[in-house]
Amino acid sequence: MRTALRTCLATAVLAGALLAPAAGTAYAATTAGQAAAVAQGSPADRFSGTPVHIGEGLVAVVRHEAEGPEAWIRAVGPDWKPGDNYMYRVLTVLDRMNPVDSANGLRLEITRPNSAAPLLTVTKAGVATSFPMPLSEAGRTHGAECVSATKRLALHGTLVADLATTPDGPQVQLVDGVTKQPYNRLTRTGPALAKGDRTVARIVNPGAARPSFEYETPGQADPFGTALFPELPAGCAFTYAFQGEAPAAKPEATPTAKPSATASSSAAAADAPTARTVGQTSVVPAGGVGAGAEIAAEDTDDSTTAYAGAGLAAIGAGLGAAFVARRRARTRR
Structure with a gap:
């Protein structure tokens, strides 16, 4: 029965190749267009200096x-x-x-x-x-002598955080450590990412004398890490008055997706592809499809044979119709 179903699927692939030869050309054109769009969207000055x-x-x-x-x-x-x-x-x-x-x-x-x-x-x-x-951007704004050294932290995936202190307060530059593409920036007046962002990171007590940076650490015993900002160089003054430190509530960790009731009650849904995140943005299929879509050994009832037979009959009819249409077209010429 598994053999019949596999034969049906293989024949469907062959029929698709015969009946829709233009699909490959359309796909290739789409892929080339997407690649061109990515290239055109790259910063023009990424390699200049x-x-x-x-x-x-x-x-x-x-x-x-x-x-x-x-x-x-x-x-x-x-x-x-x-x-x-x-x-x-x-x-x-x-x-x-x-x-x-x-x-x-x-x-x-x-x-x-x-x-x-x-x-x-x-x-x-x-x-x-x-x-x-x-000079760095902060150095160009405030002068290199009044900008602290940069402290780099590795977050999840390839994301890194560069912490620094300027006369305007603490700042965090989030950037991809591999592609070097800037992701986001946190400051004293904008200390947290937008709600729902895939990264959990924020400046705690941004207006206090000793602010800290809190970030999510997926897979670690403690779900959050904390780091102090570098100190402003001696002789440099802040442009604002310090505020008192206040205890901050812990942010919510990135929620883990839970299977729906329908998925948990359906045996077929157990083999449906799930998604797992690689790095920051790549999504790779997992589960039945990712593993090769093996048919379960328990599928031994007659329904498998019936579906396979119906699929073969439909495919045969489609091939016959295509053959007749081509023959009539040649006759008309």
């Missing part, structure tokens, strides 16, 4: 945005000069996660990567030369 000639036919394209300090090391040739194109082959990329590397005999390092004013240090034959990198 300030080119710095570091010798040995290399240019370091330095930038410092929400993702943190970066230096894209590109090969431009020995005759490159300021004003020339620099968007050539990438040899390596330096950032907070990977601040040290080498290329063309040069040792490259981002020094002070967690400060508002990092440096790119290039060492050749034991001689080091430092090039200033762009």
Whole structure:
């Protein structure tokens, strides 16, 4: 009986290929259109920055945005000069996660990567030369000397949180640690994400002298983690008056989906695909479909044979109709 049903399904696939040859073309066109839309939606300046000639036919394209300090090391040739194109082959990329590397005999390092004013240090034959990198956004606003060091925390999936303190108060930049795409930002005046956000994170007592950052830690013994913000550098003043600290109620953890009553009462629904989240946004099928849609061994009644026979009959009729239609079309020509 399982064999009959599988034969029915296999024949249905063959019939679909014969009766709808244009489906593959339509799908390919749709996929290409979606890929183009993704490419067009990418930030135009994601790989741009300030080119710095570091010798040995290399240019370091330095930038410092929400993702943190970066230096894209590109090969431009020995005759490159300021004003020339620099968007050539990438040899390596330096950032907070990977601040040290080498290329063309040069040792490259981002020094002070967690400060508002990092440096790119290039060492050749034991001689080091430092090039200033762009200031962070907070450094451009308040001056690098009045912005704390950045504290980076790993949240769930690939999401990371960069904590810093400025004269305007604590701030948190949420960003994808792999794609470096900014996710959201928390500040003293906007200390929490919108209700229903897939990430649970907030600044506790944002106007107090010692605020803290609270975030969800799925899969851990304690569902929430807490971290203090770095201190503002000495000699720098806040732009607001401190408020008293108040105990804050624990936020609700991300709810776990529960099966419906209908699904729990139906044997067929037990093999229906469920969804499990991978990282932050990817959804992968699980269950019967994800595992290959094996037919349950308990399905041994005559209904399986009946369904298989009905399916074969319907498919045979469809194939016959298609054959007659094609033959009539050739006759008319």
